[in-house]
Amino acid sequence: MKKIEAYIQTFMLNKVEDALRAIHLHGxxxxxxxxxxxxxxxxxxxHTADYTVNFTPKTKIEIICSAADCDKIVxxxxxxxxxxxxxxxxxxxxxxxxAVSILNGKQGEEAI
Amino acid sequence: MKKIEAYIQTFMLNKVEDALRAIHLHGxxxxxxxxxxxxxxxxxxxHTADYTVNFTPKTKIEIICSAADCDKIVxxxxxxxxxxxxxxxxxxxxxxxxAVSILNGKQGEEAI
Amino acid sequence: MKKIEAYIQTFMLNKVEDALRAIHLHGxxxxxxxxxxxxxxxxxxxHTADYTVNFTPKTKIEIICSAADCDKIVxxxxxxxxxxxxxxxxxxxxxxxxAVSILNGKQGEEAI
Numbered sequence: 001m002k003k004i005e006a007y008i009q010t011f012m013l014n015k016v017e018d019a020l021r022a023i024h025l026h027g028x029x030x031x032x033x034x035x036x037x038x039x040x041x042x043x044x045x046x047h048t049a050d051y052t053v054n055f056t057p058k059t060k061i062e063i064i065c066s067a068a069d070c071d072k073i074v075x076x077x078x079x080x081x082x083x084x085x086x087x088x089x090x091x092x093x094x095x096x097x098x099a100v101s102i103l104n105g106k107q108g109e110e111a112i
Numbered sequence: 113m114k115k116i117e118a119y120i121q122t123f124m125l126n127k128v129e130d131a132l133r134a135i136h137l138h139g140x141x142x143x144x145x146x147x148x149x150x151x152x153x154x155x156x157x158x159h160t161a162d163y164t165v166n167f168t169p170k171t172k173i174e175i176i177c178s179a180a181d182c183d184k185i186v187x188x189x190x191x192x193x194x195x196x197x198x199x200x201x202x203x204x205x206x207x208x209x210x211a212v213s214i215l216n217g218k219q220g221e222e223a224i
Numbered sequence: 225m226k227k228i229e230a231y232i233q234t235f236m237l238n239k240v241e242d243a244l245r246a247i248h249l250h251g252x253x254x255x256x257x258x259x260x261x262x263x264x265x266x267x268x269x270x271h272t273a274d275y276t277v278n279f280t281p282k283t284k285i286e287i288i289c290s291a292a293d294c295d296k297i298v299x300x301x302x303x304x305x306x307x308x309x310x311x312x313x314x315x316x317x318x319x320x321x322x323a324v325s326i327l328n329g330k331q332g333e334e335a336i
Binding site: 027028030031064094096097102105 | 172
Binding site: 140207210211214215223 | 226230231232255256257258259260279282284298302305306308309310312313314315316317318319
């Protein structure tokens with residue numbers, strides 16, 4: 001099993017959610033975060049000494065899925081979150097060691 | 113070392129915290145998130161074209177523990193977070209590669 | 225590639241951000257959380273039956289980096305977040321299986 005974490009533009013969340021529901025995604029979690037990325041480094045290194053704190057609001061999505069579904073979900077997410085401008089964000093994948101349903105105690109892919 | 117991540121009903125947090133303190137858990141982190149899961153798919157596929165955005169508030173818990181303690185913590189968490197209704201949530205376990213205490217620089221299990 | 229997750233004192237975030245920008249960190253994500261740790265267990269076990277709920281605000285930082293940069297970032301983060309008092313927090317490192325840029329679809333270290 002895999003965990004997908006995506007950091008996206010907040011205003012793209014509805015489009016991403018639509019795209020993921022369209023491929024019958026069973027569930028996802030969303031949280032508001034803030035971040036900085038390369039888009040903030042454009043004027044670097046002129047600001048090494050006196051840059052301002054410039055985090056921007058971002059949205060983080062977390063999805064746990066089977067290994068078989070991972071690439072499909074990542075690609076749907078990437079296409080839906082894409083605007084073509086800096087700050088579009090990143091998607092990362094991690095290994096899941098164990099999954100347990102709180103409702104029925106089922107483990108592994110039966111838990112999701 | 114292991115990382116436990118649980119997505120639970122927000123109103124179950126106090127009960128979960130009690131259960132984890134009862135087994136002497138050394139620490140945990142909590143954050144407010146929102147999510148959707150299978151409980152929102154009950155009327156699917158009638159809503160493929162015009163479903164509404166229906167994230168519900170959830171709470172995420174993060175715990176880092178020794179591999180030896182992991183199963184005990186997962187089970188205590190699962191029992192405490194269980195209501196028997198859809199939406200109870202899930203628990204996932206991940207591998208931790210490295211742990212460092214900011215206070216004293218100790219690493220591995222000495223860090224937690 | 226590695227993921228670094230740090231749980232730090234909220235009031236140390238600006239200093240940590242400065243330290244990480246000083247080593248040219250390309251990006252990071254920040255979120256407000258709450259937690260309890262060993263600093264809350266000082267009077268334990270006198271409070272087994274009637275402890276109060278005492279989460280304190282903390283800040284979580286997430287950074288994805290190349291394996292080659294990981295130790296340098298962890299050390300810069302640790303030094304900058306250190307006050308010498310309980311509650312300073314922890315840093316954990318995880319393996320990243322896959323990274324994708326939403327902007328250009330590049331994968332691996334080219335994505336970050």
